[in-house]
Amino acid sequence: MTQDTPLLEVKNLHTHFFTKAGVVKAVDGIDFKVNPGETLGIVGESGSGKSITAMSILGLIPSPPGKIVEGEINFKGENLLNKSQKQMRKIRGPEIAMVFQDPMTSLNPVFTVEKQLLETILAHENMSKKQAKERALELLNLVGIPDPENRLKNYPHEFSGGMRQRVMIAIALSCNPSLLIADEPTTALDVTIQAQILELFKRMQKELNMAIVMITHDLGVVSEVCDRVMVMYAGKPAEFSETKHLFKKGKHPYTLGLINSIPKITPDKQKLEAIDGVPPDLRSLPNGCSFAPRCKHVMDSCLSNDPDIREVDDDHFVRCLLYEDSKKAVTT
Amino acid sequence: MSLQPNPLPDPKLAEAQETNQSKSSSLWGDAFSRIVKSKTSLIGLCIILILIITAIFAPLIATHSPTDYASLTDRYQSPSSEHILGTDELGRDIFSRIVFGSRISIQIGVIAVGISMIIGVLLGGIAGYFGRWIDQIIMRLIDIMMAFPSILLAIALVAVLGPNLRNAMIAVGIVGIPQFARIVRSAVLSVKETEYIEAARAIGAKHGRTLMQHVLPNCLAPIIVQATLSIGTAILDAAGLSFLGLGAQPPKPEWGAMLSDGRAALQNAPWVVAFPGMAIFLVVLGFNLFGDGLRDALDPRLKQ
Amino acid sequence: TEDAGTGSTDDNQSEDDSSDSSDDSSEDQATEDTGDKTLVFGRGADSIQLDPSKVTDGESIYVTNQIYDTLVRYKEENTEVKPALAEDWNTSEDGTVWTFKLREDVKFHDGNDFTAEDVVFNFERWATSGEFIYYGYMFGASEEDLGGIIESVEATGDYEVTFTLSEPNAPFLQTLAMPPFGIASPAAVEEHGEDYFKNPVGTGPFVFEEWVPDDSITVTKNEDYFGEAANVDKVIFRTIPDNGARFLELQAGSIDLMTGLNPQDIGTTEDDSNLQIIRRPSMNISYMAMNTSKEGPMSEKLVRQAINLAIDKEELLTLYEGIGKPAKNPIPPSLWGYNDEVEDYGYDVEKAKALLAEAGYADGFDISLYTMANPRPYMPQPKVTAQAIQQMLKDINVNVKITESDWDTHLTATENAEHDMAFLGWTGDNGDPDNFMYVLLDKDNAKVGSAGNIAFYKNDEVHDLLKEAQTEMDQEVRTELYMEAQELIHEDAPWFPIAHTTPPLAASQNVTDYVPHPTGSEPFNLLDIKQ
Amino acid sequence: MSTLLEVKNIKKHFPLKSENFFSREKPVLKAVDGVSFSIEAGETLGLVGESGCGKSTAGRVMLKLLEPTEGEVFFKGENITSFRGEQLRKLRKDMQIIFQDPYASLNPRKTIEQTITEPMKIFNIPKEERQKKLKRLLDVVGLSSYHKSRYPHEFSGGQRQRIGIARSLALEPELVICDEPVSALDVSIQAQVINLMEDLQDEFNLTYLFIAHDLSVVHHISDRVAVMYLGELVEIGEVAEVYQNPKHPYTQALLSAVPEVNPNQEKQRIILSGDLPSPANPPQGCKFHTRCPYAEEICRTQEPKLKKVSSDGQMASCHFVKEVVD
């Protein structure tokens, strides 16, 4: 790592759900850092624990049944896990803000956009209502909502999906957070709208210089906006690297599988290389490497040994026994 | 066939994964296992079973005649070893009457809910499946019925049909129709919109087949839940009617009627009122508990 | 005249009593901010109409007794008569002409003076339509002859009325004292027409104030009452159908006096230092009438006898909790003319079965038993009694279906002969056996739709005897006639006579000077209440 | 090659609940508003467009699962627009559909065996043959025969999609309409299914209408591609042509908006402004003019026609594309 003090540092995070049917190890040992102003992408298949990671950071894990059983989440040097709910409420918003996947359901349908914007501002900033309203207008302008003066009075259902996502982003930005977590902010949107939103993200990042954690399952999105990427599989990181590096020199069989299974718009069509099998049931993970059952390069040792994450290159970490010998293990 | 079977997924792997899931394969089996796991619905089930067993073996369980008194001098005896729940205004054994009353309760539940269910499912099914003007007509009729508070409508029906248990059951059955019709209709509507119904049409299934094989089986869960809960309501309503003297006539040991007859002695012999009421309460509670459990067990959202 | 004299001494006496108590209360009153004394009277059913001449039910009479006066009234504790609206009276030798001298200081509640014309008006009103049930019962009116035995009523002076009867009528004076013959204000009758029954105007000690159906009737003190003015300012008759609830209200002090005490609550009342039991002298009967007019088993004498034999009266009477004595005749033993020679059927199931077999009903039959839902003074637990009979008759294969209705409906249904068997009872109105036997068992009163004789028992021999007793003025001869009639009735068994009761009333200890009358109701002007 | 299916100017308008109780004119939602194209036997035609533009509706109209409001459908040269009842049922043998949602498209109360054999039952195929075929179908889609007595909820999404495919193949159809068969699946599973479908096409000589909103998937699987916008076809042509050389501004924007898995290549993005207008109330003139960067007055008033824009059959509907006459 190049910078000295990361904005966010997640260490060996384990978030489990204790359900009747068994313990769901949704997040099972994750480490990553986010530096100020940088964009980190987290990719993985559905159910791999991306959202739960984000929710853990914000302290929003529904409990019961969920519980953070181990780990540290250091934000600006303080461990968020030691904070009370009350303290966390002060951090959410002004320090860490979040944009959720589905703009259709993430805004409260019975309140106007104005109320939902203002209440965030008023909750954290020492402002009069009038000032807050000015700020709200400014924000709506910033995220590109035309005629914000009038639109403020509207209810969410009077907005289209893209517009709602803009409102969500405005809300997230309203208290100038130093970290923005975006959980699949474009998945529910159409391509043309997705392009608009991604463009907005890029602009925001440039203008406001905040760190972003971009959660997605679309490698395309990652490659467009992220500086670095973490690939997750079954609650664990599989690979972690600089984005360009990953697409060029990705090492983990799962990462490679992901990249190869996506059809590419290139003139010469090749057969897709699919990853066999299905993602594992998080309640009963196989012994050894959780990807082993689907891995093309599976070795006997994979079925019994769960590999540690290792740095195989500068700032490039892989969790695979194939690379057991490369460089050093990251201590956890 | 020249193509190799697709190599995915590895059958052994799939096998291994599936053994983790519960073995029973049908939805009903699943539901059953879920009910058995829920303590409250198990209690409900037990109460219902006790009720049924009591009804079947009433003559063996009862210690006295349910309708005849031994001597009028035995009136209003407080609970004792001879009459474990005491005696009523005629000196009849309350326990035995309650035991035999279970038969009437079951009868009410089955007949009244039978009426509501058969007519309600039919109306709701037709309205939901065929839609358009048939739906309009049926639903307006249902709306009209729903405009009357149900107990009141039942009272009015009994008033014109004549006060007896049979008519009370019919009345309670009739006022239960709208509930079923609406539930079935909305279930049919939502099932009708699913892709597997479209798939059935796409493979050329006829109306009858679609309705019987695809639509109705998938509406069964809400119907069964509603039926279970309705039995409780029906027993409650019929007891209310009997309490008002519009249902079971003497000397039938109907619980509501027993309670009503015991009112005069509330101050001196509260047990005459207390026990039949408790019986009603417990049985209705049983059906409600079980119905709640069933609803949870059959709730598609809770699956997976 | 002598009667009147004794009457007034009675009055004086009670006046002393009441003045004592009102002294007590006046002290208390000083501390109260409202000086009003209100008596709340709890009962099981509402009045049907407040036109006493139109009704037969005690609940209506309870109230009209307060509002109306009759020409003569009963004495407080028995059925002897004393002057009321009429100061004095005499009768012709043959007993067919009666002349009444009326009081001159009487005013109706609406302010009009009471005169002889008003009496004529009332009698003519009753005698010109079939709607007035009691008039029919008592004076033998029929559809053909609406006037009955009263040939004419004339105002023979401003304050004198003369009645001319078609035949002598022994109980005539007693009859006139009956509450149904309360004199109404002609002006009010004319003004309200159809609705008169809910706007009653009389001359009585209380003035009608308000009627909230099924809830309460309020009457207030008539300050200008010609007799002894009431001690309480207001009486509220509250309807609380449930005996238990009513008793609770009494215990809680929200009512002062109640009828229809559950027999099993007598003990509780006696134990409660705030409450008292007041027993009404017995002059009533409860019975199960068998509808002889209906085709089928009930028209058979043998069947009716069998039913009499199949019911264990003694056991049944346990349901009366000690307030009832078994009945075997249609009149109470306290009345003259009671035939103690008659021997009750007794309880004999075998014999009953034999009789049934003889009548061709060895296999039994299905039959309805109509019962009122509300307890009556003469029958505290009708529904339970019905069920007890239901079970007893099972022994002779008679399958009883009980039909329970509220009081009003029950009366209509039985008057209309819907029933096979029905419970009913009677409280004497005037202390004359005629008031039981003629009203309840004469063929004249077996008219569908307005029957007093709900057995629809029609025996010409009995009719002749009763008719003769009516016209005979000699009480001994009349006694003979009634005795004979009782024999016949016993043989024909149109009824299963059940019991004579001393109906208990429960009251707060504060209620004083309350003397219940054997006829079942009384004016409340003498009664007082300590605050 | 012969034309297997052809639609001519099909329209599907859904009546909307009238807002005004008393008003006479019934508002409609123009889900498909005049679409014509044809599918050649053995080819795969991709149908792309944003959500709500009428792709699924068009597919259902072709199958006659929905009655077209207007227009005609030809199957093997026969006009099937007016087919009803038995005639239509017979036709079902030759045309099948695969659905998007692997969870909703299988009857949860039926075992896999029942689901797959039901079409055969309906067409009175004898039992033995049914069993034989069932085995083969399971084999072909990569399921084992011990799966057949299980219920859908015991399968993963990818497996369910296979079951749906098996059902659609049971009657050996010629045409299969695939309504976003892979959109609900994870990337890794998506590739499995796409591969399977490609194999099956070769194996059974199938013709696909492949509906999707994912342009890369369509590119991968299709021979030709049609682009829809608000119920209308805006461009159609050979995949290579359209992707390399899109003529319609909407197609251009659409293609440029796809995030590419190639971090090195900086793309020239066309970002469309605004949102998709509602099909209940579409713009006048060219329906795309509200978002089109090149829109001019004519676009607001005149509706462009689909015209041939290149010599090898590429067609587009835009006022500013030159028509090619050959």
Next chain:
Amino acid sequence: MLKYIVRRLFMLIPVLIGVSILTFSLIHLIPGDPARSMLGDKATEAQLESLQEELGLNDPYIVQYGRFLGDIVQGDLGTSIQSKEDIALQLLHKLPATIELTIFAMILAVVVGIVAGVIAAVKQYSWFDNISMTGALFGVSMPIFWLGLMMIFVFSVQLQLLPPSGRMSSSIELETITNFFLLDSILTLNWAAFKDTFFHLLMPGIALGTIPMAIIARMTRSSMLEVMKQDYIRTADAKGLKKHLVIFQHALKNAFLPVLTVIGLQFGLLLGGAVLTETIFSWPGVGRYVYLAVLGRDYPVVQSTILIIAIIFVMVNLLTDLLYKYFDPRIKYE
């Protein structure tokens, strides 16, 4: 909004007509001749005819129905066969009693139900949740007539705390203005009457309110739980709003909507349940009135009263519907 209300009222017409047809037909459901059934088997022909005449039973149905409807529209509900009273007038007297009782019960049910439901949802699986939901389950299974009697036994017989019947003690003087005693006593500043009426209302109110209370509590809880799972609640949390704001503003306002519908429907239950409650507590309201009429086979009273109650119920549902629209901005009403 106004336009919408007018439209909704307009749409009520068919329902109301249906309701009137149904009540009208009730009398014709009586097996045999209704007049005969009212008068009994042995009624004379003359009596029968006069009643048939009075009820107009000899005309064709359509004519009868037309007259029935015409009378009702003019506010003429006929006269009672038993008491010969004008039914409309009697109802005017009795309705306030029932409405007062119903509203009291409803307020009780809504307040307790919603509070319990919200707390139970927020503290899911806590002891409060368990206890209140067990209580609610008991509540929905409760025969209210039994509950009423048991309450009388405990509070009137044993503890002698509360009056067992009636609306007000006879000793209390109250000038009635609206006939809603609680309201009247406030208007006339008669605190003794207020206290007395309130105590009289307590037991019947609780008995009547129990089932709706239980249903509302359960509904509120499940609705709250459902809403708390929604994304926008997560958003509100992620915005760092205070907890009470999240629960009482964001969650409750959304959760209230389905509860509102249930509340509307519960009114029907209350109006029906009033028959039992009023009978037990000798409450001089419409419920007891109908009941007595049923016992007395006073069909005109049964008919008219049920019709009026149905109309009230329909109106209440309309009101909840309008409220629903008012609370839910997603529904347009123009």
